[in-house]
Amino acid sequence: MLCLLLAACGTDKSNESKKDGQLEKVQFVLDWTPNTNHTGLYVAQEKGFFEQQGLDVEIMLPGEAGADQLVAAGKAQFGISAQETITEARAQEIPIVSIAAILQHNTSGFASLKKAGIESPKDYEGKTYGGWGAPVEQAVLSSLMDKEQADINQVEIINMGNSDFFTAVERDIDFAWIYYAWTGIEAELRGIDLNMQYLKDFSDKLDYYTPVITTSEKMISDNPDTVRAFVKAVTQGYEFAIDNPDEAASMLSKAVPDLDEELVTASQQWISSKYQDDAPRWGEQKLEIWQGYAEWMTDNNLLDGEFIAEDAFTNAFLPK
Structure with a gap:
């Protein structure tokens, strides 16, 4: 009985929500039309990784507003961006944060x-x-x-x-x-x-992170458990795509049937090894990469306002 009680105490809220059928609804906005940069998201959806974390994720196209603006304004909880646009945004005091690098190197x-x-x-x-x-x-x-x-x-x-x-x-x-x-x-x-x-x-x-997954400072402050659950599910999605490029490509093609299936498969075979590449884990980001690109932007008179690299990204929500 004690074991059962301890197990019950250790059950996280996301699992409770899943059992009750009350998944937390979140919106994720893409940066562009769906492609193999996004495969891990569609895998996480197809394989039920989001549900396992107590989440009901809607994947949205950006529209005219753009992903950064929607995330910063709280119209979407998560989105896709790139280091160059986040660097400019944060220098203009737009509070978006990179929480995972989809690719380790600029392709x-x-x-x-x-x-x-x-x-x-x-x-x-x-x-x-x-x-x-x-x-x-x-x-x-x-x-x-x-x-x-x-x-x-x-x-x-x-x-x-x-x-x-x-x-x-x-x-x-x-x-x-x-x-x-x-x-x-x-x-x-x-x-x-x-x-x-x-x-x-x-x-x-110029070997910066592009694309990356973002959220807002407010989301991190107010709903860190949701951020952690989302990143865990997405990590599982990209790890699956790394190990199973053809199957992952099929999931993307199924979710977005308008895409050229031959292109999706060939692209997935090329890009899957680039997701994690030489990093110790998928999604991890380095401070020196953020600092280096900001220095390049400053040297080229492209950065207006103060940019603090340490505030622009975090590895805190990646699974250990």
């Missing part, structure tokens, strides 16, 4: 068709770059080109908005900034040869 870079002959940042001279009009783009281009004594002023920069990469490089531009796990893998499936210059290969300070 983005500048891509071009191989036939364009762009093999290094020096080759950007005389070419047209298609971007989305953010000041950080020119600063990143300049950082890479400076290392090869190349002149950013010899690059024509145009705003291509949400134009399709493959259409744009055949018609309007020579190169663009992409995430290889999706656009690069799609190029492979299409039989299109690309040249890539990954940001992380040119500067340690």
